[in-house]
Amino acid sequence: xxxxxxxxxxxxxxxxxxxxxxxxxxxxxxxxxxxxxxxxxxxxxxxxxxxxxxxxxxxxxxxxxxxxxxxxxxxxxxxxxxxxxxxxxxxxxxxxxxxxxxxx
Amino acid sequence: xxxxxxxxxxxxxxxxxxxxxxxxxxxxxxxxxxxxxxxxxxxxxxxxxxxxxxxxxxxxxxxxxxxxxxxxxxxxxxxxxxxxxxxxxxxxxxxxxxxxxxxxxxxxxxxxxxxxxxxxxxxxxxxxxxxxxxxxxxxxxxxxxxxxxxxxxxxx
Numbered sequence: 001x002x003x004x005x006x007x008x009x010x011x012x013x014x015x016x017x018x019x020x021x022x023x024x025x026x027x028x029x030x031x032x033x034x035x036x037x038x039x040x041x042x043x044x045x046x047x048x049x050x051x052x053x054x055x056x057x058x059x060x061x062x063x064x065x066x067x068x069x070x071x072x073x074x075x076x077x078x079x080x081x082x083x084x085x086x087x088x089x090x091x092x093x094x095x096x097x098x099x100x101x102x103x104x
Numbered sequence: 105x106x107x108x109x110x111x112x113x114x115x116x117x118x119x120x121x122x123x124x125x126x127x128x129x130x131x132x133x134x135x136x137x138x139x140x141x142x143x144x145x146x147x148x149x150x151x152x153x154x155x156x157x158x159x160x161x162x163x164x165x166x167x168x169x170x171x172x173x174x175x176x177x178x179x180x181x182x183x184x185x186x187x188x189x190x191x192x193x194x195x196x197x198x199x200x201x202x203x204x205x206x207x208x209x210x211x212x213x214x215x216x217x218x219x220x221x222x223x224x225x226x227x228x229x230x231x232x233x234x235x236x237x238x239x240x241x242x243x244x245x246x247x248x249x250x251x252x253x254x255x256x257x258x259x260x
Binding site: 015028030047052055056059060061062063064066067068070071072074075076077078 | 141183204215
């Protein structure tokens, strides 16, 4: 699902700035459903890999302590306009997604 | 008959050994790829999480790490945290909230391309220090800031 990830990547000199948001519930497993009183099962992203032209520039390990719909912003060196940037994630329920974008 | 039965047993034993060998082989690449550090994320104390993740608990306070957080967070479910490091050879950044059920919220494995600053949003159960730990040159450097939380963001 392409709408799960939104990425903006742009250059600033030889550096690229990235802002990305992944739409994900990030359930801790500690919350209770108010209607049923049952615990909502944990569902959170564990790993995020950011790649520039296929080379990993940053790997994130996340736990349930990261907010819902996680947002991330960072920069990396050695990028130019037109390069590809890919963000892929994996969660504790075995789901995963990936999104590729051109750096502007 | 006796003979074939013996052969059959020998055969199954050999196959079993092979299966174990294959299993052992499969385990090694997993470690090399640095799997998600489950033990660090499930640890209930910050020190346990630290030693599981980076192998030490001795933190050196450093002014080369800048930690930006709000002073007061109205909603503990969304607290913006920015970490900037100017330490040479930084290998990883991890962010801790000691009062959370799992103190380790996020850890970032850096590469030489990384430009030093990373932002994200974390959950905080209640008012606490937020601690950023940067692993560089085999040492652990840290910076902390207190964030007052009006409404906790972990239970409910």
